[in-house]
Amino acid sequence: MVKILFLVAFTASIVTQLESANILGIFYYPSYSHQIVYQRLVKDLANRGHHLTILTADKMDSKHPNISEIYMESSYEGNINFVESRKSGGLKLFYDLLMAHFKRSELQMENPKVKDLIINHKNYHFDVILLEYLFKSHFIHFGELYNCPIIGISAIGVGIPVHELMGNQVNPLIHSEIMFPYQHGRMKFKERVSSFIYYFATKFFLQPIFEYVGWEQAKKMFILKNSSVTAQELEDRVDLVFVNTNPLLDYVRPITPNTIQLGFMHVETPKPIIGELKEYLDSSQNGIIYMSLGSNVKSKDLTPETKTIFLNVFRKLSYDVLWKFEDDRLANKSDNVKISKWLPQTDLLAHPNVKLFITQGGLMSLEESIDREMPMIGIPFLLDQYQNTLKVQEEGFGLSLDLEDVTEASLHNAITEVMKPKYRENIKRFKKLVYDEPMTSREKAVFWTEYVIRNKGAKNLKYPGRLLPFYQKCGLDVIATIILTVYSFSKLLSYLRNSVKSNKKLKIL
Template sequence: MLRSFVSATLILLAAFWHYGYASRILGVFPTPSISHQIVFRALTLALRERGHQLVVVTPDPVNDPMLTNYTEIDLHFLYADTDGGENWIETLAKERWTDIQDAYLSTVLTQTELILDHPELKKLYAPNNGQKFNLMMIEMLYYPALLPLATRFDVPVVGITSLGLSLSIHYAIGNPIIPSHSSNWDTEEMIFGEATFWQRLKNFIWVWKFLYKYRTRYMPAQQALARKYFGNDIPDISDIEKNVSVVFVNQQTPISYLRPNIPKVIDIGGFHIAREIKPLPKDLQKILDDSTQGFIYMSLGSNIKSVMLSDEVRREFIAAFSELPYTVIWKFEDDFLANKPENVIIMKWTPQQSILAHPNLKVFIYQGGLQSTEEAVSHGIPVIGLPVFTDQHVHANKMVSLGVGKKLNIHSVNRHDILEAIRTVVLDTSYKRRMMDLRNLLKDKPYDSLKNAIWWTEHVIRHKGAPHLQSTTVDEPWYQRQDMDIVFVISTGFLITSSLAIIAFYRMVNHIRAMIQPISQKVKIN
């Protein structure tokens, strides 16, 4: 009896001690894309389990009334700007990346104002309303006007991304700018492998042109929005952005193109991977179990949809699938698929991780998204990538470089390419073997990524920031960071010296000719 009492007392004391250190955290994750939100959600829910109280601003709320200490501000209306029937496959085939990026930033600017004008959020950040927080977490992408929320509540900031850092954030936090690095997902010309001089020159010009435009046009527009809603006395949003304590970046070393980063950049990854696989629906379970020769799974994700495929490309997939001895599970977002072969089963929604866990799966045909890549690797499934935009090309190419997948051009793919890719990946067992090795490598790490992110989050709370992780390069001018001033001085000096040498040589030649000419004329006369 006494032992039970002591044990219960210790448990209660531990609980009170744990919750005594609980903090209030504001999470702001604006991008209307579930593939982004599932990464953030995994961390915020884990922090709630640690005893912290959270207020989360998101377009994809959990909406679970059973969750305590977890308040959500719903921004689902932002999907109206992104789900307006835009066919990204068609758009990317016709328009330049620069124009698409400009249009997207314009949309984000509009969305930023809608967020700041949201009644619940306005009530939260209204002056003197008594709201207090210990930390703000924010998605580091293209919404810097939301950063003054941290100033309003006088709290440090933890940034987080669901994909690799954009060039604008690399620059903002003082990370090295490497224009032609394979990890870049937002350059006009993506380069994988060795780049030519002209490719590097083109990317160098494009990157610095983009950063100039971003810093001189887009950031002032965001600053104007911030002042409109928070007042004219707020700090420059660029200063708040560069002083973010840490930035969690959803990248894992074995499946990423590695690049140098400053200390405040902390890699995370695999947050959304299910610890326990949910059972498949009974009818789907039976279909997959009965596919004794194996089955193929195709899904282009949540932002890119199979219904966006052109009629011509769709016909090529249908023709290719009809020649296969395998069942094909195709995530197809319509009720009807014309000329569908008998071995093809279409589904508007699929329990992806449960399908990837099935032992009969041979290959995963996908768009190259990061979360899908992580899921494929975690289940040891070789892939065939059909990338469309942003970081999808990066991940598809990385899978090819690791020998665990193939890549096809979604705009011009034909049935022969599809069949060759499927047969190669399925019949050549080295793809599966290398993918299993990659899975083991991904799992072999000294700590759990989610627990590490929680530790760093609480580290920032305990120390009220992390200025000890700040890079000195963040305060240097752009030209000094890249030593462009030194290159300019050396180049100018070399040009001036070369020009003077050429002029001197030219004058010397003319002088010698002037001296030789009278002598030659004299010789001719004689």
């Protein structure tokens, strides 16, 4: 019996070795909440015997023998202040993000180990690249260096340029960009105008600038095997895109088979809370309101006026308030308010004494709240947070407030409203819906990664119309031809009719 078990184990180890692949993961965006999504997939792939080399903006939480980590420590240099940038509007924020991306890329490429992957690429072999793909990135050149397929992955929803690349339906009059709080397919006239203008401004102005600057920057950083390769040829290496949004949290839209929707990738069973924090949570008599603006937006950067509004409202409540606040002191806070620079949010939300979550509406925070059945008040600051908090309000398990319009009365009324039992009942119902799937998102992501490895790509799943130029997708050439033909034919008929009339007059004379 022992011999049989040994043979089975030995055979399994050989099969694992034969099927294991070399994977390059490039996760460059400096946001811990994003990185934790990628880390879950990386560990799952490593546990299946694959060998991964990871370029990351945040260190892995734990070590694994199959994971080689390249920590790009300069990733957080030059990060923008999202509290300030949100005041400038969508286009300015988009521009600031792109400029920060270029600066960050140069710093990340100075990492000696990253340089080694580029300069000595002949010494390495990779079967597939997992590339962070919130928007198009010139890290895509690694696909040309290693002549392998790319799987794009985003911890949140992707922008319109990525949807266009994959061949998904893109119509700004139906689906707005992710930073707009518009109901897809139900936009008002003013919202459709705004969405339409933004789409054309980014597609024909900002995006070409971004691609040109990125291309010039990439040519300095990379040693390409084929210097004549085009941007379109590089982008064609992206065979799949993993989008970490459940269709029920995102707005449903027609997508192609190579767009894999996931969601709840990072959510795991809550761990027990220990020490002083446990004592605080357990001892609360009336319940706790937890407030955090996430890992990118800092509560300490709020204006003094906004902080005063929150503190005045919290002072009047019978609840305790636990506030993730990135400073040692918060002036004029009342005794029922406790601040901390860091808190184990995903575990904390599972505590029975926590009654409400005031959040910036980041996707990972929403997913944790849904899993822990925690009603929310969302105050969005950037990107997908506007649509996320709008969705929370639509589904009836929270409310959305605009920071500029927050007053003591509106905040107090929102807290009082969301404490009603119906909000918790609605989030329990929604949780059942999002988890009613044949396999988990992590299982799905592993399957499709190994699908690309087994088949050396997934070009068979690509929509053939994705590469058509804009005028062909919209049928402008066909419409113009029809109009020109009808016009020419009508002119010809008019000419013939006039000729016939002239001939009749001549005969009469």
